[in-house]
Amino acid sequence: xxxxxxxxxxxxxxxxxxxxxxxxxxxxxxxxxxxxxxxxxxxxxxxxxxxxxxxxxxxxxxxxxxxxxxxxxxxxxxxxxxxxxxxxxxxxxxxxxxxxxxxxxxxxx
Amino acid sequence: xxxxxxxxxxxxxxxxxxxxxxxxxxxxxxxxxxxxxxxxxxxxxxxxxxxxxxxxxxxxxxxxxxxxxxxxxxxxxxxxxxxxxxxxxxxxxxxxxxxxxxxxxxxxxxxxxxxxxxxxxxxxxxxxxxxxxxxxxxxxxxxxxxxxxxxxxxxxxxxxxxxxxxxxxxxxxxxxxxxxxxxxxxxxxxxxxxxxxxxxxxxxxxxxxxxxxxxxxxxxxxxxxxxxxxxxxxxxxxxxxxxxxx
Numbered sequence: 001x002x003x004x005x006x007x008x009x010x011x012x013x014x015x016x017x018x019x020x021x022x023x024x025x026x027x028x029x030x031x032x033x034x035x036x037x038x039x040x041x042x043x044x045x046x047x048x049x050x051x052x053x054x055x056x057x058x059x060x061x062x063x064x065x066x067x068x069x070x071x072x073x074x075x076x077x078x079x080x081x082x083x084x085x086x087x088x089x090x091x092x093x094x095x096x097x098x099x100x101x102x103x104x105x106x107x108x109x
Numbered sequence: 110x111x112x113x114x115x116x117x118x119x120x121x122x123x124x125x126x127x128x129x130x131x132x133x134x135x136x137x138x139x140x141x142x143x144x145x146x147x148x149x150x151x152x153x154x155x156x157x158x159x160x161x162x163x164x165x166x167x168x169x170x171x172x173x174x175x176x177x178x179x180x181x182x183x184x185x186x187x188x189x190x191x192x193x194x195x196x197x198x199x200x201x202x203x204x205x206x207x208x209x210x211x212x213x214x215x216x217x218x219x220x221x222x223x224x225x226x227x228x229x230x231x232x233x234x235x236x237x238x239x240x241x242x243x244x245x246x247x248x249x250x251x252x253x254x255x256x257x258x259x260x261x262x263x264x265x266x267x268x269x270x271x272x273x274x275x276x277x278x279x280x281x282x283x284x285x286x287x288x289x290x291x292x293x294x295x296x297x298x299x300x301x302x303x304x305x306x307x308x309x310x311x312x313x314x315x316x317x318x319x320x321x322x323x324x325x326x327x328x329x330x331x332x333x334x335x336x337x338x339x340x341x342x343x344x345x346x347x348x349x350x351x352x353x354x355x
Contacts, residue, residue, distance in 0.1 A: 001180050006156050012187045013173060014163040020194040022220030024202040026213070031205060039338050040331040041202060046300055047307035047330030048196030049225065049291040051323040052168050054308035055315055056284045062315060072281060079285045083292045090131035092289035093282050097138075104278050 071103035121243030125250025128230050132286055133258035136167075136226065139283020140259045143167050144266020145273050150178040154267060161263040165221070165256075167283065169193040172320055185319065192320040195327070200228045207231075207238045207248075222252040229290045299337040303330040 001009065024031060033041075057076045058065060065073075079096030083089070103109045116122055140161075147157040147170070164170055169190040176186045201220055208216050230251055235244050266273055273279075295301050307330035314322035 001177050003153065003156065005183065006152060006177060007159070009173070009177060009183050009186050010156065010160050010164060012183065013160075013166075013169065013190045016187060016190045016194055017164055017166045017169065017197075018217060018221055020191065020197040020201070021223055022201055022217045023198040024205050025208055025216040025220055028209075028213075031202070033202070036335060040335055041199065043300065043303040043330050043334035044199040044327050045196060045203070045228070046291060046294045046304050047327045048199060048323060049287055049294070050304050050307040050330070051311035051326035052193070052196070053284055053287045053291060054311050055322075056281075057288075058312060059315060064312060071278065072284075075281060075285070076288065079288060080292070083289050087293070088131075089286060089289035089293070090134065092292075093132075093135035093285045096285040096288075097279075097282055100278050100281055104276070 069107070069109045071100045071107075071109040074103060075100035116246055116249060119243060119246040119250075121246040122250035124243075125230075125247040125252075126254045127250075128234075129226060129251035129254045130258075132226050132230075132290075133255050135282040135286030136255065137258045137262035138279045139167055139286070140262035141266040141273060142275055142280030142283070143170055144263040144268075145270045145275055146171060146174055146266075148267055148270040150174040152177070157267045158264065161260060161267065165259070166190075166194060166197075166224070167259070188319045192323050195323055196225070197223075199327075203228075203232060207235070207244060210240065219248070219252075222256060223248070224252075224255060225287060225290055226255055227251050229293060233293065299334055302337065303334040306330050306333045 057072050060070075075096040078099045079092045082095040083092045144157070144161065147160055148154065152160065152174075160170060164173075172189050172193045173186050176189060197220075200223065204220065204223060208219050211219065227248060231244075231248055234247065235242075238244065291304065295304060307326040310329040311322050311326035314325040316322075317325065
């Protein structure tokens with residue numbers, strides 16, 4: 001991409017950030033959602049986050065990983081165990097990274 | 110909104126900073142890696158700085174960069190960014206009751222500042238909008254620290270892209286932060302099952318273009334959730350309670 005094309009692309013991406021983050025707050029009119037949509041909204045945020053997170057843990061280069069020698073699996077497992085034990089997000093991050101970095105640097109996983 | 114100094118001194122503003130500070134550590138590591146990725150995928154430093162200060166959406170940036178690097182059509186980059194950001198559209202429906210009392214421009218600004226972290230922390234703390242209960246101060250405290258933490262680390266990544274040890278896998282800290290946030294949204298068996306379905310669907314549909322796998326995952330999880338809700342009284346009662354609470 002040329003410098004100019006990249007610039008235009010970035011402007012568009014900025015507009016997308018602004019538009020998506022304020023989407024349902026733009027109109028003043030009362031927002032009447034059908035009942036099933038309201039009930040579905042309970043699951044949607046969770047699903048969207050999972051859809052971003054899970055491929056980052058179990059996929060590389062667009063394919064499901066086929067090896068157990070991947071540091072991300074163990075880091076995510078330890079981080080999950082920590083979360084359900086203590087419920088702290090900082091500890092979840094720190095414990096996961098404490099597993100990930102040695103496996104990556106020490107064993108090359 | 111109150112004056113700036115009143116907001117700054119508000120105890121809930123401090124509480125927002127405190128709650129966010131711990132998590133934004135993981136996000137900062139992610140921002141650092143995003144900064145490096147922008148420069149290494151071929152963006153010039155001015156464009157990388159423009160991207161971090163304007164686009165301000167880590168996962169969308171990381172999805173867009175490889176496409177831009179290979180010269181994909183602009184609309185493909187935009188459509189991909191939109192799908193990755195689709196979760197914010199859903200979040201915005203839940204921000205609405207809390208933010209509608211502000212004028213349009215301020216609502217847009219509040220929306221722009223609201224990322225994943227702000228959403229989860231805020232919705233766990235407040236179930237219903239109350240004017241003057243420190244809600245907006247709490248939001249702004251968290252959003253400020255999140256913005257500064259993200260931008261500082263991102264700019265550091267852009268300027269130091271040659272020396273940051275990306276092979277350590279530092280970017281995974283952001284994934285772990287999002288994983289923890291997702292777990293904290295699990296409240297019962299129905300949400301856990303919906304989450305599992307979403308994760309599986311996102312992987313299974315990964316081959317779809319434009320990151321449409323995210324759309325598939327949301328649709329699948331909502332269907333499963335509604336099916337569980339529709340059966341038995343427990344699900345219905347939960348839904349009714351959640352519905353009345355916002």
